[in-house]
Amino acid sequence: MSDLPTHVTIREVALRDGLQIETPIPLSAKLELLAAIAATGVREVEATAFVSPSKVPALADAPELAAALHDYPDIEFSALVASPNGVHRAVAAGFRSVEYVVSAADGHSRANVGRSSAEASAQIADIVAIARDAGVRVEVIISTAWDCPFDGPTPPQRVLDVVDAACTHGADRIAIADTIGTATPGRVTELVNLVRPHIGARPLGAHFHDTRGAGLASAWAAVSAGVSRLDSSVGGLGGCPFAPGASGNIATEDLVYLLRDSGIGVDLDLAATIEAARVARTVVGHDLPSALLRAGDRLR
Template sequence: MSTLPEHVTIREVALRDGLQIENPIPLSAKLELLAAIAATGVREVEATAFVSPSKVPAMADAPELAAALGDYPDIEFSALVASPNGAHRAIAAGFRSLEYVVSASDGHSRANVGRSSAEAAAQIADIAAIAHDAGAAVEVIISTSWDCPFDGPTPPGRVLDVVDAACERGADRIAIADTIGTATPGRVTELVNLVRPRVGARPLGAHFHNTRGVGLACAWAAVTAGVTRLDSSIGGLGGCPFAPGASGNIATEDLVYLLADSGIGVDIDLAAAIEAARVAREVVGHDLPSALLRAGDRTRG
């Protein structure tokens, strides 16, 4: 029988993953959303990405946003990078936690970064060296860990190849990601059980989309299989601009409701998370898929 963890760390990704497929919003609106997110008590936030503004216009203000993060000293902010150049820019902007995405599938890797999976993995060592020289940490996130919109089902061996490369080349943390929201609980358990022995003492995280309505079930499967780090996005904002059909991260408030009501500790206050989702809805100007935003907490409405 699976043993539930006492605590799960939730990293809030609305400011980067959540906004990357949206029309760019003003920096002032991002700062309003950041303040609402910080008020939830979250300890880790993915703040932005140092990538080509022509490919992801919503992240063009990364240096300006980074300048405001010092107002929240209790939060560990991370930035996504797609190359050694991006890593240098993130470090120069003050980040001490970097994320580098390597797709397990060649089709998505070429659409996302213009390189094969192996070519992308080959850059882990350079990015890790840049981070470590600055006293920073780097997490390798393995996208399309279950399925690719171009190549179909991802063989687990391809995920394990990236895991091994990440461990050998200096990654401090590893995460597996369901980029297009096709995973199901049984498949999640199977892959986590394969990956966990390979990462050693490194923390293992997971990232799920709710595209097909099973994101929370997959998160629960990951937790019961031993994962204690999960990504989520206020309001369910997000999706991958380079993966056709991908939409909707699992909503932070929905995840908090599931975990906290099941007796698992989290750092995020549910009422504040629901309020942050309302702010997110206002700044992007459209409805969001969050269930708790519509229905409220069962005890407080």
């Protein structure tokens, strides 16, 4: 276990991962949520995805949303892509950072993008080349890093194979993702310790779901093992449409509360983050799983 970091970067993913399984909401509602998220002080936001509108209709308005992002020059916005064409579209829309997701498990990879894990990994070279020519940063996220809803437990070597491909082809950042919320602290520590020697000086991020109630504990284990970047979603909004049983990202406000009270710096104001969760609840029209949304901060 490493010494705890003094600061953890939180990337807000409600606008992409949070909304992707929801019934599509109007662009005006997304802009309302974006304004609330920006008011938290967050420095990084995953704004949308350039993927097939027929597969993810909730994100079909990606170019229109991108046009509004210039109103927030202090935030680094990124977009998820699933193919070289997606990178071209993201670059054309003005994004300077993209995430390319590769599932470490074949079952989820085929359900998600119609390719095996190896076939998806083979596209990393093209993704990076297109992005680099445009001066755009690439993060490779390895999904189903612990378990797959179709294939069961993911052998760690499959994760390392994707990590090595990403690093060989020049990805700027690496992240590992618990797509279906099955990770537990001990398993998180083990995988982080295996991945870190493979990535050199690249930042390592992690993405957890709270499907089985261990999301925050897993995030804490990741931070304790040296992870300096975490994804989260206001209200705990979100899930994977291609992973049966996946639900709720860890809630941003719950994560901010945990890190703040543990002496770890974050860029987000907790009261503003809880307010953003309220806005998220309003725009999607149903309750969200966030604990802080129900109970509030201990500091009044």
